[in-house]
Amino acid sequence: MTAPQKFAFDTIFDGEGDVVFSTPRPKRLYPAEEVEQIRTQAYAEGEQAALAGMAALQAQALAQVAEACRAALPGLAGVAHAHREGSAALAQACGRAIADAALDRFPDAPLRAALAALAREIEAVPRLVVTVAPELLDGLEAALAETAQAVGYAGAVQLRGEAGRARGAFTLDFGDGAAAFDPDTAAARVAAALDAALAAEGLHAEPLVPGADPVPAES
Incomplete structure (x- = not known):
């Protein structure tokens, strides 16, 4: 059973018939x-x-x-x-x-540059042995003599040809020391150094957004 609810009167009168309470009615007209x-x-x-x-x-x-x-x-x-x-x-x-x-156009340029760089090391040695690829022998003797004179080397320059050398490769033997150049080896070293730098840098390079921190690599 539900509990009985008390009846609420909308209007309550006192003993003399005057209204003592009246429930407010919704307003129907508004100015x-x-x-x-x-x-x-x-x-x-x-x-x-x-x-x-x-x-x-x-x-x-x-x-x-x-x-x-x-x-x-x-x-x-x-x-x-x-x-x-x-x-x-x-x-x-x-x-x-x-x-x-x-190298195709100036095949003796690296050798000339090496002689100029080694001028102080070879200035007192009596003989300089230069080993190059056989195809570079033609015309190289005069070019080496000119370069030796330009750097102040007064010793003898001896040219040798060696099969199997790369184009532009050479060896300088001046008794107490030696110097060598191989364009293929030099290119391989440059590539290895660049690959190592890129690998070390990884994804931690400069920020993609200026002022932001580098993005860490995902594990």
Whole structure:
């Protein structure tokens, strides 16, 4: 059974018939000024609610954008690193092509440069033995004599040809020491040094965004 509910009277009279309590009834008629006031207040409340909702949506959208950026940065760092590796490989290929073309046109240039760099080491030795590829022997004797004279070397220069040497490769033997150059070996050393630098740098290169910390590599 449900508990009985006390009946509530809308209007209560006293013993003399006067009204002592009356339940307020909904207002049915409003003056124009009051209607305008209610409308203005309702519009302001609605506008505030809409602005609050928009601000919440904006904050949520910004949070989602920030999270997406954080998730994308490791991938972007990987792409940037791959780009650096590709750029380095392209630079090596271009450098090798330029070096090969320079050796084709000036095959004795590295040897001349070596003699100039070693001028003080060889100035007192009586004989300098130069070993090159056989195809470089033609015309090289006069060029070496000219270079030796230019650097002040007064000893004898002896040329030797050795099969199997790379184009532009040579060895300088001056008794107490020696110097050698091989373009293939030099290119391999440059490539190895560049690969080591890229490997050491990894994904910890300069920030993708100025002022930001480098993106750590994913484990």
